[in-house]
Amino acid sequence: MTAIEEIAPVNLTPARTKSKGMRLTSRKQNNIFGSPIASFFAIVIALVWTIPTFGLFISSIRTPADINNTGWWTFFTNPSFTLENYNTVLFEGSSVTPPLSLYFLNSFAITIPATVFPVVIATFAAYALAWFDFKGRDLLFYTIFAMQVIPLQLALIPLLQLFANGLKIGDATLLPPLGITGTYIPIWIAHTMFAMPIAIFLLHNFLSQIPRELMEAARVDGADAFKTFRMVVLPLSIPAIASFAIFQFLWVWNDLLVGLTFGGGKREIAPLMVRLAELTGTRGGDWELLTAGAFVSIIVPVAVFFALQRYFVRGLLAGSVKG
Amino acid sequence: MRAIKRRSIVLATTSATAFALILTGCSAPSGSGDIPAGCEAYADYQGNSGTEVEIYTTVVSPEAELFQESFTEFEDCTGITINWNGSKEFEAQLPVRVEGGTAPDLAVFPQPGLLAAMAATGKLLPASDAVAASVEANYSPDWKNYGTVDGTFYASPLGANVKSFVWYSPKTFKDNGWDIPTTWDELLALSDKIATTSDVQPWCAGFESGDATGWVGTDWMEDIVLRFGGAEVYDKWVSHEIPFNDPAIVEAIGKAGQILKNPEYVGDVPSIATTSFQTGGAGIVDGSCAMHRQASFIGGILVADQGATIVTPDDTTTEGGITTFYFPGATADDKPALGGGEFIGAFADRPEVQAVQLYLTTPEWNNKKAALGGWFSANLGLDTANVADPVNANAVEILKNATTFRFDGSDLMPAAVGAGSFWKEMTAWVAEDKSDKAVLDAIEASWPK
Amino acid sequence: MWIVTARSPFATVLPNIVLLLVGLVVFVAIIVLIFVLSERTKEKTQNRLKYFVFLGPALLLLIIGLIYPAIRTLYLSFFDARSENFIGLQNYIWAFTQPEILIVLRNTLIWTIVVPIASTTIGLAIAYLTDRMKYAGLVKSLIFMPMAISFVGASIIWKFVYAYQPDPNKEDIGLLSAIFKAIGLTPPNWLLEAPLNTFLLIAVMVWIQTGFAMVVLSAAMKAVPDDIIEASMLDGAKGWARFTRITIPMIWGSVIVVLTTITVTSLKVFDIIRTMTGGNFQTSVIANEMYQQSFRALNYGTGSALAMILFLGVLPLIIFNVRQVRKEREVH
Secondary structure, three states, X not given: OHHHHHHOOOOHHHHHHOOOOOOOOOOOOOOOOOOHHHHHHHHHHHHHHHHHHHHHHHHHOOOHHHHHHOOHHHHOOOOOOOOHHHHHHHHOOOOOOOOHHHHHHHHHHHHHHHHHHHHHHHHHHHHHHHHOOOOOHHHHHHHHHHHHHOOHHHHHHHHHHHHHHOEEEOOEEEEOOOOOOOOOHHHHHHHHHHHHHHHHHHHHHHHOOOOHHHHHHHHHOOOOHHHHHHHHHXXXXXXXXXXXXXXXXXXXXXXXXXXXXXXXXXXXXXXXXXXXHHOOOOOOOOHHHXXXXXXXXXXXXXXXXXXXXXXXXXXXXXXXXXX | OHHHHHHHHHHXXXXXXXXXXXXXXXXXXXXXXXXXXXXXXXHHHOOOOOOEEEEEEOOOOXXXXXXXXXXXXXXXXXXXXXXXXXXXXXXXXXXXXXXXXXXXXXXXXXXXXXXXXXXXXXXXXXXXXXXXXXHHHHOOHHHHHHOEEOXXXXXXEEEXXXXXXXXXXXXXXXXXXXXXXXXXXXXXXHHHHHHHHOOOEEEOOOOEEOEOOOHHHHHHHHHHHHHHHHHHHHHHHHOOOOOOOOHHHHHHXXXXXXXXXXXXXXXXXXXXXXXXXXXXXXXXXXXXEEEEEOXXXXXXXXXXXXXXXXXXXXXXXXXXXXXXXXXXXXXXXXXOEEEXXXXXXXXXXXXXXXXXXXXXXXXXXXXXXXXXXXXXXXXXXXXXXXXXXXXXXHHHHHHHXXXXXXXXXXXXXXXXXXXXXXXXXXXXXXXXXXXXXXXXXXHHHHXXX | OOOOOOOOHHHHHHHHHHHHHHHHHHHHHHHHHHHHHHHHOOHHHHHHHHHHHHHXXXXXXXXXXXXXXXXXXXXXOOEOOOOOOEOOOHHHHXXXXXXXXXXXXXXXXXXXXXXXXXXXXHHHHHHHHOOOOOOHHHHHHHHHHHHHOOHHHXXXXXXXXXXXXXXXXXXOOOHHHHHHHHOOOOOOOOOOOOOHHHHHHHXXXXXXXXXXXXXXXHHHHHOOOHHHHHHHHHOOOOHHHHXXXXXXXXXXXXXXXXXXXXXXXXXXXXXXXXXXXXOXXXXXXXXXXXXXXXXXXXXXXHHHHHHHHHHHOXXXXXXXXXXXXXXXXXXX
């Protein structure tokens, strides 16, 4: 018991590299990579990467006529500034199309469970696939891996049927109609299902890198599969799980198809993206609304990234460093 | 400032609605029999209070609000709530929802082709007798026919449009001394004259429309086949009794090419494929091009996006005023019309669903909806006086009076062609300068056997 | 004020929040309960129980959500448009005899090669360049931002880059055209010119995926112990040599993961193509054709056949990954 409790909080890096002479000097001090030239290139690439999004931002504060007739860069020589686009998409609405701000709650209510559920279940499976010894383990892992390419669109109809009508084989009812259509539940379940292959694939890569010695030590100490998971695997893989969770959060937040299909056509539970896709209007030309709407929809994912960035830095468990 | 004003208008109308709802909430009839005061016209639809009906459609804001507004009185008087559910993914989502067991109550089909596919699933229900009777009374037999699949009448007509229009600016024409052409030859002569004697580009066009890019090209083809092949050839072409590369169709695409593939007329030909259909006609508003062949509905778009004003042909003074002349055929007397429309069909047979479908076929609703602007239908009871826009009013007259009227052919063809190869090949025809023959051969090859 | 305008949504806000909380609480409660109970069972039972607990939920979800639909798709691919008549291999024959399909296959191949390599290379470069940089966080956040943007948003963003103005008298709203004109060149109609257009669409995907590659690889680099780097410095390894001989081998596992994940994503790409060219101008890929056939032409037979062809595309990737794992095991 005590052995595990000692091992668990140990920093992985020395354990993995088996080096005792880890220097504690700050990385910045021997900063030979961080040469001015390297920094210069990094900044240039970052700027190039940002220009298109910046263009979106500038466009979103211009008037419709300006957007349609002049390039967004002319804003700097001839600035005319309006917040009306934001006002329109966020707060104006009608009974048919409520304002965008109302959809934030739905997006959160969909995204949080649709991130938590698959991350937990996939971590379980990744642990089993990485550390349980059983026949056909590799085959199973690669089958799951291959499922990443199954196009989502093909799974929509059978899944909808399942949620709406239950599951019947012949006359036997294996699952009665669940009566959950029109709630968030089908959306959560669908996202969880579709996330499984990639979640298991990525998390497996992290979990399988946990030093064997740690796992052995836990077993010698009498820990069973459950205790090992709880006391060794989970604490060590929190950064990896967190970083995957961020990606899953982004994917679900930005998803259109699943929310649209499994929402059962109900506005009350539709996520932000569904509304954003309709902002173009029947005529498809309302660029001022789209640019503002698109920018609004970026804010949450970017905030999440900034808030959780330290997990990336702490390291994804860095699946990769071999000792 | 404009925003605030607009918002308060929205607020005013919706809170009025809400207020009305509260009012009628107390008096809304629980059973048939007692009809609230002022609701006598809705006697046929009573007995469904407290129910909800979903209408699934491609129509989203801002048109969606007008539909919802047109339902208000019906909702207040019957206690039925109509949930107008617009999605731009309608075409792909409808089959998914229908197969998946979560079909909407009512669906607005933008094309009879999709209607036929849904009828084939067995999930779309035949229209009720009352709806069928009302459609017979209020629409020409043709329109009932478009909603009929294999002899069963499923879907009642909703909105309509007329395609055989050339949009132009009367002021530009007057200022340059151009006359409205009445025959194909005059049309080409005028185009030549504009090209050689002025800075204005004779034609402008835009085929881009997301994943439906190319439909504008199919409209051109249909209009020309109808003019030079005649109604009989047109029907055979649509039903594939003659091959897609039949000489009559070869002739038609050649005639379309006289305009669309002539750089003297349209400028850079390939960029037609990347110009959106919404902005394709912007040139007639700002005077940079003279003519734009497009359906009646483009007027509303040019008004909203380009600041155009729809005027009558006599109004030659309004800057940015646009109107239409008839897309000419071989002779001035030859005036077949091409149009399109939407159809509404039911996936549920609850009484309130049938009540809503029935209500939408009545002249009362059609007039109410038309009066809200930017919309018309083929309903015979539609009073032209309720259609304010002069082009739409003209279109309504055409729908009522045209001796030869044909429905948008690509919408009637199998989806693999009408929403697939026909669009794609017309796009390649302008974008990649694909030859007339190669285009027609490829479409012919794609026709489902 | 705007609460008034929303008739229905607010009425459902409360039940929705309750559902959200209940959903989360129930889920967590179940997990905790399972662990508490499992840890109390005998070792023998546990050895069986652990498969049910750890693998069971994932497998159940996969079977219902993906395996069953995949089998159904395989089945439908042998049937006609309305899934009524068995037609053998005709859908596959159709797919491989369509003249356009060669272009589609070629494009898919280009996507699955160029996107992973370009995104990973650039991501790796940025991870390396910023590894010890002062404002690395800011630079990385900027590069990561496209990951946070939906396809709906991305297609709008890139419209303002690739837009082409055919009328020489009107101003450009597309950035690329404006740059070309500024330096005295005649801009082409960007999304029209094959094969340029395919690469321009690929650029959008690279723009999005680089952030993913950078984040994963940067984290991997952070985990490379300082003493190894310092030892290599003492050995006299300089910049490039250190990069290729030390850094790359140390993070190779992560590079493979990144390459694989991005390849799968590119294999499935269709939103970008659908929104930007609609698959016209010789830019279509298999996933887009599949969508077109299934949901536009309403031909589930050909759509399913294309999906199965897409599925075959993942085989080389699996073989590649299996080999890498084998190699790694041999080393250990």
